[in-house]
Amino acid sequence: MAAIRIVPTRATRALNLLRTVQFTHPPSCPCHSNPSHHHHHGNNMITAKRALATPISTSQQKEYAFEMAASSIRFGPGCTKEVGMDFKNMGSKRVMVVTDPNVRKLEAMRQVTQALEREGVNFKVFDGVRVEPKDSSIKEAIEFARPWRPDAFLAVGGGSVIDTAKLMNLYTSCPEASFLDFVNAPLGLGLPITKKLFPLIAVPTTAGTGSETTGTAIFDLVEKRAKTGIAHRNLKPTLGIVDPLNTRTMPSAVHASSGLDVLCHSLESWTAIPFSERVPRPTNPINRPAYQGANPISDIFSLKALRDTVTYLPRAVKDPEDHEAQSAMLLAATLAGVGFGNAGVHLCHGMSYPISGQNPGYQHPGYEVDHTIIPHGVSVAVTAPAVFKFTGASNPERHLAAAECFGVDISQVKKESAGEVLGEALASFLVKLGDQPRGLKHLGFQNEHLDALVEGTIPQARVLMLAPSLEMQNVDVEREQLRGLFEEAMEY
Template identity: 60%
Template sequence: MAAAAARSKVVSTLRQLQAGAGSCPCHSHAHSHTPTASSFSSLLKYGRQYASGNESTDYAFEMAASNIRFGPGVTREIGMDLNNIKAKKVAVYTDSNIAKLHPLKAVIESLEQNKVNYVVYDTVRVEPTDTSFKSAIEFARQHNPDAFVAVGGGSVMDTCKAASLYSSHPEADFLDFVNAPIGKGLPIRKALKPLIAVPTTAGTGSETTGTAIFDYEPLHTKTGIAHRALKPYLGIVDPDNTRSMPAQVHASSGLDVLCHALESYTALPYNERSPRPADPILRPAYQGSNPISDVWSLHALRMVVKYLPRAYKDPEDLEAQQQMLLASTFAGIGFGNAGVHLCHGLSYPISGLNKNYHHPGYKVDHALVPHGVSVSLTSPSVFRFTAASCPDRHIDAAAAFGADPAHIKPTTAGDVLAEKLTAFLEELDVPNGLKGLGFDSSMIPQLVEGALPQERVTRLAPTRAPAAEQLAKIFENSMTNY
């Protein structure tokens, strides 16, 4: 009887959990497209159909993310982590600004206290290029470390990933692993050395993802390398490491989180993406929206809306800064498994074609459009364009900004979301559209030309890859936002 009572209690608990599944705080109103208990049965049915060979689209999704450790002061543990994995020689990557600040000092202090042998590469380029990647790769090949540490923002973490990848593949040509059609997009089949990422900005989420983005100088556009093997072994997410961020860096890095969340939540569903991989190693990291990434992405969006304006306006608001750091990691898990689409695809030529604009708050000696700024400037026009393909998801996003979903029609979802985004950008003092960076309509053909090769991400738009004429229209509508 005791066993029967125990079974009854378990069954009762499971029923309660099932009954509460539809009231997830991330998906609680009637417009949500997130699968419910009944629609999971449909997903399973579709999976069986795809597995039987009747469809060319994918039938499965994978969930992958780095180990994450979060807490104020947790950077002090990194030396112990490296001893625990028996690292004999560690390459520490950072940039010239972080090299002078608390985050790198905390890492070095921990390495020395724990008697970890290390070398430092402190000339990572902010917004890296193929040339700067190659310099970092050469350093790794010369020193042959058995572990890597990245201390910095997305530029540092991405550069360190590339150094780890190519030092493990000394025979590889640089374009072998770069995303097609610019590179060959070959899968990574060798095990890489462990990499510990210590983010110093609340934006890229690169501590959770298998992507490394850079400017490809011959084409004046961004591209990247994407594979789950690039994921850091561990992300050390320490709020103490973001306190030195200037206000404009808070804003621009937070805007990257915003677009990661929005784009991954509205991405093409994973079971509509094609082709279906012939081998699981060929399934892309950016696989389309799915039930797990949806939770992370929508929750991260709500956090950004609540905390980014506070973090930008008040450098002493430590709660907001800490929550934005968490939001960055959450969005990284979301987009690292679902992908991004048009805001990112269109941002790459914006950054690559910039010759003169230098964003305030960044201490660099070259023209610079921060990645978060470049992705955000087209966002109002992008989501006006994509809304017709999945209006309910755009209603969800507008609701995260405070709009009443009961008063949004499917036909107006894109306009409402775009208006909320425009007001949000203006509140953060973001340049007023592409003209604020020095672009004009005469440069639209070059911008389109730079966006067209970004198929890895543009094909994940819910509209699928737009034609050149549609991209041109989005760029034109993004010349001014308010």
């Protein structure tokens, strides 16, 4: 029987064209999906013809996809002892072990060195990592690594150690690069990492940063008085060995501040703008940022991490022998890392960088360091009640769902009160946790510091672009909003 050829009618062709437009320009219509289009629907045929002739500027096109990237994770008490076999399996001959002076004395480092020696893996230790790294300490670490020509890296410590190891790996793999090449714009050039880096295994000894899962490394750029960093999925560790035995040595103060980082990671990634609202759409997938906006996969990790943090952090801080709570917090840190490592963070983190970078002389109790320090989790959480009160109107449902995680009965709460209710729940949680500075004033900041804090926040475009309710198109309005937030955060 001869094949029947179906010739599409004009109506069918038009319908197919409409379907194509619908599925290639989310959310539903090329006018609404593109902020540069203000045509009425009556002009759609003209618009469609013009679009075929002259493509819309990609700088104005909204994102249409999100990408999920996270390190491989191995979780379990005692799994640190497998790390020697991992490097042997990878064929690594020269492993650079990265740690800090305090962690060098701990059981985690003893486990690691024994594991490497047992498998006959050649290694060298760098223990000069600075807690809350500066660009100078990062450069010193890079200069230590390069002459030894390592073919793999092993980070044993908290976020500062893991972030330093990531950057040692990057600049050892790319010796021709200038330091600012990959640093986030506008402070650096923000170039994508196109080269494959050496294997990096991360063994976290704190339950907070989630750095073992992410392609982000943060440090102080001293000259600019601002914290910044490098963010690209090629920077993420090959493997995170998440061993609950390694966090048992954490002092209570470190449990608290690193746990507050988990709290804000999960809250910020849960409330970030949706990925489909972010501009510009990348012209090449390698330019798609690591921080993409809230998305359906990150949401699952972020909300679970938030619930677990509210449940287990107070227990972990209160009782150093509550190993169940400590283990749950370590897993929550990793879950939040997967969530925010792809969705991103926003205002709490953007504002925290100048808070810690412009420390007026505060020394957080419980931290054994020879310099003044506002721990990262403290600098992030101190603005949280003000931030989520401000962002509540952007997505009341999400803010109420977050408030519910803190045990708030939201059944009678009006949508317009969502931000206020979440802000109050956060403030109450922080107060009950104990030993937390109740606002910027308690860190030593005064009103005369506010302008410098605002100016230190504005360059954090990578995270601020994900902040709901922030007006970044008008820098004067943005300054005013940020100043209002810092004022509100002076005391809670």
